[in-house]
Amino acid sequence: MKEIISRSFPYKLALKSLLIITAGAIMTVAVFYLAIYEEFGPSYKESLELIAKLKQELLYKTIMVYSATSFFLIGVAVMTLLYSHRVAGPIYRLGLTAKIIAEGDLRVKVHLREKDVIHPLADALNDITRNYSEIIQQLERGIHALKEISQKTEALTVRGTSEEAQRVIDDAAEKAEDISRILSGIKV
Amino acid sequence: MVSLWLRVPVAERLQGMKKPYKRRNYFIKKGFQGKFVLKFSLVAALGGVLAIGLFNFLAYRKLDQMQYKIHIFTESTGQLLFSEILYANLFALFFVFLVFIFATILIFWTITGPLHRIRTDLYRISQGDLSFSIILRGKDEFKDFAAELNIMVEGFRKRFLDLKHLSQALTKSIIEMEKASGKPDILVHTQKKAMEDIRAFEDGLKIFNR
Numbered sequence: 001m002k003e004i005i006s007r008s009f010p011y012k013l014a015l016k017s018l019l020i021i022t023a024g025a026i027m028t029v030a031v032f033y034l035a036i037y038e039e040f041g042p043s044y045k046e047s048l049e050l051i052a053k054l055k056q057e058l059l060y061k062t063i064m065v066y067s068a069t070s071f072f073l074i075g076v077a078v079m080t081l082l083y084s085h086r087v088a089g090p091i092y093r094l095g096l097t098a099k100i101i102a103e104g105d106l107r108v109k110v111h112l113r114e115k116d117v118i119h120p121l122a123d124a125l126n127d128i129t130r131n132y133s134e135i136i137q138q139l140e141r142g143i144h145a146l147k148e149i150s151q152k153t154e155a156l157t158v159r160g161t162s163e164e165a166q167r168v169i170d171d172a173a174e175k176a177e178d179i180s181r182i183l184s185g186i187k188v
Numbered sequence: 189m190v191s192l193w194l195r196v197p198v199a200e201r202l203q204g205m206k207k208p209y210k211r212r213n214y215f216i217k218k219g220f221q222g223k224f225v226l227k228f229s230l231v232a233a234l235g236g237v238l239a240i241g242l243f244n245f246l247a248y249r250k251l252d253q254m255q256y257k258i259h260i261f262t263e264s265t266g267q268l269l270f271s272e273i274l275y276a277n278l279f280a281l282f283f284v285f286l287v288f289i290f291a292t293i294l295i296f297w298t299i300t301g302p303l304h305r306i307r308t309d310l311y312r313i314s315q316g317d318l319s320f321s322i323i324l325r326g327k328d329e330f331k332d333f334a335a336e337l338n339i340m341v342e343g344f345r346k347r348f349l350d351l352k353h354l355s356q357a358l359t360k361s362i363i364e365m366e367k368a369s370g371k372p373d374i375l376v377h378t379q380k381k382a383m384e385d386i387r388a389f390e391d392g393l394k395i396f397n398r
Binding site: 003004005007009010011013014017018021022025028029032033034036037038039040044047048050051052054055058059062063066070072073076077079080081082083084085087088089091092094095098099101102103104105106107118120121124125127128131132133135136137139140143146147150151153154162165166169170172173176177179180183185186187188 | 214215216217220221224225227228229232233235236239240243244247248251254255258260262263264265266269270273274277278280281284285288289291292293295296299300303304306307310311313314315316317318319330332333336337339340342343344345347348349351352355356358359362363365366369370375379382383386389390393395396397398
């Protein structure tokens with residue numbers, strides 16, 4: 001049985017999100033390096049002063065740098081939104097189709113996009129419309145035949161022999177039985 | 189909305205379904221997608237917080253050590269703390285990697301479980317079984333979708349139940365016709381009744397558009 005969602009789907013999502021975060025981490029390292037970059041002075045005292053200053057500003061600068069590079073989070077959010085839409089979009093579409101089918105319209109077919117992930121569900125819904133459409137077609141054929149036979153009976157009751165009428169009624173009974181048999185295949 | 193859609197000519201509706209379309213609304217199932225996005229974004233943000241915390245811990249420790257050193261061999265503050273920022277980020281990245289893998293596997297199972305159930309039930313429905321409703325577990329996703337499918341099944345069930353009743357009435361009329369065979373007066377009446385039942389059955393079928 002074909003998988004509803006390919007196993008590669010979640011891993012691709014994780015991998016792409018990780019790539020975005022890795023890019024974010026590299027950028028953070030680079031920006032932070034530049035943000036705190038200051039050359040130590042020629043004297044020991046100046047260097048110590050610089051270290052003391054850095055200690056004072058370090059937390060603030062770290063938060064500022066991470067906040068500045070946090071737009072990569074938006075990248076992750078967008079990526080997960082797009083991936084989740086590959087499931088949610090088709091589900092929404094299938095739900096809409098189910099509503100149309102519920103109205104008795106068996107002509108609708110679901111066509112999903114290639115990148116969507118729940119094709120087997122769309123196929124299952126299409127099987128429903130196809131199978132029930134066939135059943136209705138069989139019933140229509142049956143009732144049409146029965147109608148013709150019944151009309152014949154009408155004529156025969158007026159001017160035919162009782163043997164002919166009996167034969168036609170038997171045919172009608174057979175057709176009615178066919179209809180009943182088709183419907184017995186539906187479990188309600 | 190559905191009734192408006194049904195008023196559109198069939199050809200256009202079918203064409204509309206086949207036509208390559210663009211989904212303008214990418215946030216269509218807010219509950220499901222919101223949780224999806226939130227989980228990943230939170231893990232990524234947590235990775236950032238972890239990196240900040242770890243880096244500051246390492247950096248302050250190094251700066252404290254530097255204050256007591258006689259010689260400072262590095263040329264700049266950037267060089268001094270480069271390894272700390274690198275290790276902190278690598279550690280956070282590794283943490284995010286692990287949680288992402290765990291989260292994706294979890295999300296995958298959360299999604300596929302109910303969808304698999306729905307597919308199995310759709311197969312049963314396609315085989316003519318309308319005697320049940322699709323039931324998902326308490327915390328399962330896509331309950332709204334299952335509800336929409338259940339409305340469809342309920343609609344089918346009602347229509348086929350009506351058809352079964354009409355078929356029973358029709359069979360009864362035919363039996364009456366058989367009984368009245370050879371009695372033209374009675375046969376005329378039973379034949380009329382059968383024709384009425386046939387028309388009623390035809391009307392019952394007209395509810396379906398195929």
